Amino acid sequence: MMKRWKNRPEGSNWGEFGDDDQLGRLNLITPNKVLEAIKEVKVGKVFSLSLPLDMPGGSVLNPARHPPKLTATTRTDGKQVYLHSFKDDHNTTDVACDDMVTMSLQYSTQWDALSHIGSHFDADGDGTAEKIFYNGYKPQEHFSHPAHTPDGSSHAHRLGIEHMAQHGVQGRAVMIDLRRHFGDVRKLVGGKEIQKIIEIDGIDIRPGDMVCLHTGFTDVVMSMGGKPDADRLAASCSVLDGFDPALRQWVTQSGLSALIADNYAVEHRPYDFQGDGCHALLPLHELCLFKLGIHLGELWYLSDLAQWLQKNNRHAFMLTAPPLYLPGAVGSPLNPIATV
Template identity: 50%
Template structure:
């Protein structure tokens, strides 16, 4: 057993509850029994793809540090290894082959946040000095190593997205239909409103579930045809109120393993002003990724699934959503599948 890497953990955190070396957080609650319960949600065998095309939203106006995919092709002989005719001594091969490579920002489009995506300046050593700390006390510059930390960046040596990939990301999804209430209007959703909508849908959220939020944001992105209007997008559709303590407490108590939304950040950003001399700019990310090890999915696509669920008067389904098994990455593209 490894000695824990922190003396003091954040208030309300579950650090150490799943062991001193835990790197998947609340995904530990997705037990075989809960997966079997999720499989029993399937009654029609119909599937829905919950991903945008991974070259959406287009450009980088929505977030300047993430850019759309770029394709590359290796040279082969006088040309490239693309539409390349294989040959041999007798020249009798008829095969044509194509290979490609892509530069892909891991959180450009439909994505998972790894637990190494957002940390905090926090005094985990209880010595009066703050350090760069991530979930379960893993350290920036030691466990999560970037180009400003070392001559050769090593990435997330702990809490990388490969840990989520190997945890078995398949369970029961529950869709909250915020779009039905707010349409494309901007709304900051509190605990009270979230509970009201769940009650109106007669939907229950249980430990081990994936909470899925349909706001219509990804629908807007698709309609913009890879020419996103940043101002329109950031003033449209519903988002969670990350400063609502009752909402954060419910997330803690609910036992959900992840929150998956079709919008840019799940929560309102910029958030309302916090209290104290310093406070998280992304309070829900802080609560989920940093304190509880709850993974966040962003820019998912729920429109077609939501239409089916509405017409069938149900809100739960089997969700299968592994990220890429890419060691050291702090996020990953995803192509989630809902089965109803």
């Protein structure tokens, strides 16, 4: 097939996993990485790393994302299948409940697909920057906008979350415990701080590892009981400084396959940033999703696992974290499982 781009963004890896690649650095999670992960299982203890999917509650973190709503399914005759007796229909003893959910796929514990964030970049070399996504996939060819579909649906025909699901997400993961070093105060963490923690804690990060960042943010969220306080959250816990060149260099050179945090967005989101037309609002998202093909995990619950790892003088574990197999979605909730 003809290559979709003439120019690739500086510092990107477009084409290095193939011109039609839709997995990005997940390609580094090979069968050997799975075998590495199995070697990290010593006691067989399992941790769920998901929040309840109705948390954080409300829409404070993102006004476009709303809590899930469970409702009963409805038959063609209008009857709701919830505590529904089949005695009248079939003279049986059965009583059934059947439901459905309406939710924002990135409301709670989630993966970002590579179709989640693109950029304006002159990939075709015509002198004009156009909308473009990882490995040169284009909105007009590879995405269906709801304004242009008969039923108002959206669909990422390339870079959807289904590729992550098909590949499977199971491998070696490591924990970087920012909370243990910086507490629960708001702190921007750059590359120097990350590398210092890695050195102090003796963390061994290998190419293809999934990296988890424990900040304690989801503990703060859970303490609010579904009614998050925006000001308190904005002042709580460590967050990566995506504007720091040393941090972006570390992400690029570390060889990590996925970057995961227990906070919102992984990186600091400057809500007062008005933009200058030259820089991304979320530079770490741009680097990971647009340039390097690194999936981002957000709002995971990591505290129990982090405490156990610290108590047992460990940092590595096996992580099993597939998204929902939902073709065309740009993100997905999940219930990640750590095995130690």
